[in-house]
Amino acid sequence: MKKYFIIIPSLLLCIIFASCRDDFAFSNSTGDLGFSQDTVFLDTVFTNIGSSTRTFKVYNNSSDDIVIPRVALAQGESSKYRLAVDGIPGRIFENVELLAKDSLFVFVETTIDINDFSSGDEFLYTDTIEFDSGPNQQKVELVTLVQDAIFLFPERDAQGIEETLLLGTTDDGEDIRISGFFLDDTELTLTAAKPYVIYGYAGVPPNKTLTIDAGARLHFHNGSGIIVANEGSLQVNGLPSSTEELENEVIFEGDRLEPTYTDIAGQWGAIWLTAGSKNNIINNATIKNASVGIIMDSSNTTSTGATLKLNNTQIYNSSNSGLIGTTAHIEAENLVINNSGQSSLVLRLGGEYNFNNCTIANYWDNSFRQDPTLFISNIIPNTDLSEDLINASFTNCIIYGDRDIEYILADDGVSQFNFSFENSLLKFNDRFDDFVGFTNYDFTDVSVYNQCTFNVDPIFKDEDNNLLQIDNSGGANGIANPASATTNDILDNPRSAAPDAGAYESTDLSAG
Structure with a gap:
């Protein structure tokens, strides 16, 4: 009978019997x-x-x-x-x-x-x-x-169902609701004593006013915001600040306070001023990292006074748009909007708008942006809706960004379309002559383009980080109309005798 021998390499023997070295011997840390x-x-x-x-x-x-x-x-x-x-x-x-x-x-x-x-x-x-x-x-x-903070949030009933707000009904008669709650009378004045953390949409009831004191801090959870009902009002009473802490300014932002979230867009919903809301005033505020900074729905543009007034306000890092007005009546001075995923400012389906010494910019770099910084229309694109644009005036403003064409005028030729730019710096570099022959882009027409400057860099301090101060050698320097310019800029600095376009009066940025 034959005998067979299995020859095992020495290395394999070491592995099987762990006899060559104790590979799993651990010594204590020292x-x-x-x-x-x-x-x-x-x-x-x-x-x-x-x-x-x-x-x-x-x-x-x-x-x-x-x-x-x-x-x-x-x-x-x-x-x-x-x-x-x-x-x-x-x-x-x-x-x-x-x-x-x-x-x-x-x-x-x-x-x-x-x-x-x-x-x-x-x-x-x-x-x-x-x-x-x-x-x-x-x-x-x-x-x-x-x-410590004051928490505002929807309640739950005995069955654990969360409180919601009714927005309307579908064509089939079904309710359209969002997570939210109406503020009661004791919650309609927000102070600077403690920050507020808001879950869901905090609703301002009809015929009520939400007043926010200077220095207040509002932090919104994901998908949360403020919604103002028909006949309701929002009054933000921020004041100029003397330090970089913005101690008197009202700040709206997300509820994540870590530095990595400082400039992350889309952390919360919006400030939503619904149709029929009135006498909304926002002074000295910063609104950042929302999906949409402010949505202003249709209002009675024939009434006296704007239904939204914005003064010395900044809107940054909106994943959609900074400010959307739909058949609205808005007046703004020393407003700054920058870094939006789509247009920074949208004025659609007509309305009445007046912007003075505003900086409307867009240097969004989180994704590809195909929309211009400013979009004005008397329609809703891809619908049959059309309303008169009674007026959209931009005086002493900067409309700029990192695209060639930074404003679009969408006129259906049916409803009124009244607009004007005066003493403003505009970015409109029509390199391929796509807009030649369009009446609304006739830059020789002084009735709508009066004393405007085109395509000269305003030289912002740091547009990527929302520092929109301008250099005194840039294109906005000294081009504003002294008769219509704001008395002070957004930092409460007095305007010079030859004032600048935009929200900031220029300085020598090279001097540090």
Whole structure:
């Protein structure tokens, strides 16, 4: 009988019996761990709102596989922080293995109730992540600023159904609703005492006025905003500020306070002034990171006074448009709009509009933008709707952006279409003569283009970061009409004898 022998290579034997080397022998850490950061700041959070998740890395820079006997929050299970070490959640971890020249991720987040403490409306919450103990112990500090806030949100009934607002009905008679609630009388004055965090749409009831005091801060959750009913009013009473903190300005923004969210568009819905709302006034406000900054629906343009007045107001980083007026009556002075996913300013289906010393710009770079900075029409595109454009006047304004054609006039030739630009800087570089022969683009017609400058860079300070101050060598310098220019600019600086177009009076930006 033949005998067969199996010959196994020595390397395979080592693998099978692990007899050549103990590949899985871990030695204890010796306090030589490396960290991508030694302090983790979770930025500012509102009470009872979860923070963003922060991440840092732990490095084993040695040539040995090690085990960290203990990784734990100093406050243990009572800590307000939560961890995940290499994907495992918890607050205390034992015998964490880390291969030679390798690293592991630690994730940190928190949710804090300010009522658990007695430190006023704002306090600093800290803890420490301890790696090992005794002489080998190393630490990473955790720091979070917690703010108290006033929360406004839809209630739920006994069945758990959330409160909604009725917007109208479909052609089939079905209700159109959004998550929201009407503010009661005790909530119709918002002050600067504490920030407000709003969930859903906060509705201003008919024949009521929402008053927002100087210095107030309004933070909106995703899909939230303000909606003003028919015969309702919004009064924003911001004042000029003397510091970069904008202490007297009213600010509308999202409810994520981390620096990474500072300029992220589309974090919340809109300020929606519905059809028939009246006497809306917004002074010294910043509206940023919305889907649409302000929507102004149809209003009675034959009434005395505009239904929306904007003064010294900024609208930035709108994923759709900064301001949309539909058959509306709007007056604006020292208004700045920039960085919108579509047009920064849309005036559609007619209406009546007057803009003076306004900077309407668009340098959106988050995606491709095909819409001009300014769009004016007496129609709704792709519909049969048409209304008279009683007037759309732009005096001492800047209409500019990073496209060749930065305003479009959509006139159906049926309804009235009255517009004018005076002492303004316009971006309209018709390189391919696409608009030659169109009456509304006859720049020699002084009845609608009076003392205008075309395609000369205004030289903004930093348009990508919404710093729309202009240099005194730019195209808007000294072109405004002294008789109609605003007395002060948006920063409350006096205009010169030869004032500039736009919301800002120019300076020498090269001087720093």
